[in-house]
Amino acid sequence: MTTELAHLVPYDEAVSRYEPVIGLETHVELGTVTKMFCGCPTTFGLPPNSAVCPVCLGLPGSLPVANRAAIEYTIRIGLALHCTIATWCRFARKNYFYPDMPKNFQISQYDEPLCTNGWLDVTVGGQTFRVGIERVHLEEDTGKSLHIGGATGRIHGADYSLVDYNRAGIPLVEVVTKPITGTGELAAEAARAYVTELRDLLRALDVSDVRMEEGSLRCDVNTSLAPRGAAEWGTRTETKNVNSLRSVERAVRFEIERQAGLLDAGIRVVQETRHFHEDSGTTTAGRSKEEAQDYRYFPEPDLVPVAPPATWVEQIRASLPELPAARRARLQADWGLSDANMTWLRNAGALDLVEQTVAAGAAPAEASKWWLGELATEANKRGIELAELPITPEQVASVTALIGRGTLNDKLARQVLEGVLTGEGDPDAVVAARGLAVVSDEDALAAAVDAAIEARPDVAAKIRDGKTNAVGALIGDVMAATRNRADARRVRELILQRLS
Numbered sequence: 438m439t440t441e442l443a444h445l446v447p448y449d450e451a452v453s454r455y456e457p458v459i460g461l462e463t464h465v466e467l468g469t470v471t472k473m474f475c476g477c478p479t480t481f482g483l484p485p486n487s488a489v490c491p492v493c494l495g496l497p498g499s500l501p502v503a504n505r506a507a508i509e510y511t512i513r514i515g516l517a518l519h520c521t522i523a524t525w526c527r528f529a530r531k532n533y534f535y536p537d538m539p540k541n542f543q544i545s546q547y548d549e550p551l552c553t554n555g556w557l558d559v560t561v562g563g564q565t566f567r568v569g570i571e572r573v574h575l576e577e578d579t580g581k582s583l584h585i586g587g588a589t590g591r592i593h594g595a596d597y598s599l600v601d602y603n604r605a606g607i608p609l610v611e612v613v614t615k616p617i618t619g620t621g622e623l624a625a626e627a628a629r630a631y632v633t634e635l636r637d638l639l640r641a642l643d644v645s646d647v648r649m650e651e652g653s654l655r656c657d658v659n660t661s662l663a664p665r666g667a668a669e670w671g672t673r674t675e676t677k678n679v680n681s682l683r684s685v686e687r688a689v690r691f692e693i694e695r696q697a698g699l700l701d702a703g704i705r706v707v708q709e710t711r712h713f714h715e716d717s718g719t720t721t722a723g724r725s726k727e728e729a730q731d732y733r734y735f736p737e738p739d740l741v742p743v744a745p746p747a748t749w750v751e752q753i754r755a756s757l758p759e760l761p762a763a764r765r766a767r768l769q770a771d772w773g774l775s776d777a778n779m780t781w782l783r784n785a786g787a788l789d790l791v792e793q794t795v796a797a798g799a800a801p802a803e804a805s806k807w808w809l810g811e812l813a814t815e816a817n818k819r820g821i822e823l824a825e826l827p828i829t830p831e832q833v834a835s836v837t838a839l840i841g842r843g844t845l846n847d848k849l850a851r852q853v854l855e856g857v858l859t860g861e862g863d864p865d866a867v868v869a870a871r872g873l874a875v876v877s878d879e880d881a882l883a884a885a886v887d888a889a890i891e892a893r894p895d896v897a898a899k900i901r902d903g904k905t906n907a908v909g910a911l912i913g914d915v916m917a918a919t920r921n922r923a924d925a926r927r928v929r930e931l932i933l934q935r936l937s
């Protein structure tokens with residue numbers, strides 16, 4: 438195929454001439470205690486092949502039994518995505534041969550998914566897109582092949598391969614969107630925003646740990662382009678197993694740039710699966726859909742149909758927690774924040790932290806200020822997430838309380854935060870150990886003010902003549918003399934009193 442040879446068209450130019458259509462298939466490993474069809478644990482990181490049994494190894498004569506918790510979790514997801522829940526559906530066998538799949542078939546759902554026809558609202562660049570959800574179905578995960586000896590961990594160039602079946606049989610939910618149209622130049626960002634929103638939703642539902650880096654949330658990204666105004670959509674490609682939010686956006690961007698290059702050159706886009714490369718941000722061809730195998734789906738004969746009673750579904754619906762979009766709207770109103778600040782908090786991963794800091798007694802504006810300012814800078818410097826900083830929301834709240842009581846000013850508060858972050862203890866302990874409290878002793882402050890006035894008779898004279906702008910110099914002297922531990926407003930008052 439000549440598909441790799443065409444030039445790339447810069448993204449902005451590509452989306453100005455072509456209309457992108459995207460689609461996302463997201464696989465979510467459920468956080469159930471045991472696997473989908475057996476009692477093996479789902480714990481991540483166990484020694485290879487230690488969490489296996491005859492059922493998940495597909496040994497002859499073993500029989501699967503569906504995990505009720507996994508079905509309940511799937512219904513929770515379906516309800517939160519406004520789907521219709523099937524009153525009766527079946528699992529299906531998807532037949533294919535692959536070394537990491539011990540039974541040589543995967544138990545999945547085919548034409549009878551548990552949840553269908555929902556939606557999820559996603560906001561990008563101030564615009565809200567309603568993403569249609571085609572289906573949410575339940576299946577089992579495969580094992581994991583490890584390719585040893587190759588440069589990149591890929592099978593190509595490896596000396597040998599090992600298979601770990603611990604993951605085989607872990608319940609996996611697949612959430613499939615309808616084609617997402619009309620996003621135009623926001624297509625790549627919209628894809629990322631959708632996965633972000635879905636991840637937040639799944640986390641709120643407490644059905645998965647949604648760790649993309651551990652593979653518990655992974656995406657296949659479909660992308661196609663058609664000339665603007667064309668009646669039909671273009672041919673789509675499917676980029677497999679994209680496993681970070683940033684990569685979702687990059688994969689869509691690259692496919693748009695690549696496909697625009699092909700179309701410009703009059704070359705047709707081939708329907709195929711592609712692989713995304715984190716290092717280069719590019720995709721390369723995998724297998725062509727035209728040679729894709731027929732999975733010979735048929736209803737799984739070893740399992741009874743799933744027929745969730747309406748009363749159970751309604752119980753699950755009633756137990757749904759507040760969903761992320763509603764929670765954000767509530768917090769934004771409670772806290773009186775602008776859209777921009779709210780987006781900033783969310784992107785910084787600071788929503789939970791600010792909420793907990795406010796719950797511990799801080800004012801919302803103060804809590805946001807410290808998490809997004811000083812602490813975000815520190816997290817950045819250390820290359821970690823805000824939540825990973827060695828400081829708790831309660832500690833931040835007590836710093837804001839110390840400011841509120843006049844014990845600390847902002848400058849001193851920064852030093853206290855630094856002390857907490859370096860392990861010197863709670864804010865009170867840092868204040869005591871470093872002697873950081875604001876000088877609130879009026880006599881001591883008065884003495885420092887008198888000394889400053891005496892040292893600069895010229896400045897004092899100016900202020901007496903009504904040039905109050907000159908007061909800054911004297912305030913600076915007092916602050917320096919007290920090593921910034923004075924309340925600057927009070928110092929100003931004292932100087933002006935004395936020189937009036």
Ligand SMILES: [Zn+2]
Nearest residue numbers: 475477490493
């Ligand atoms: Zn098992």
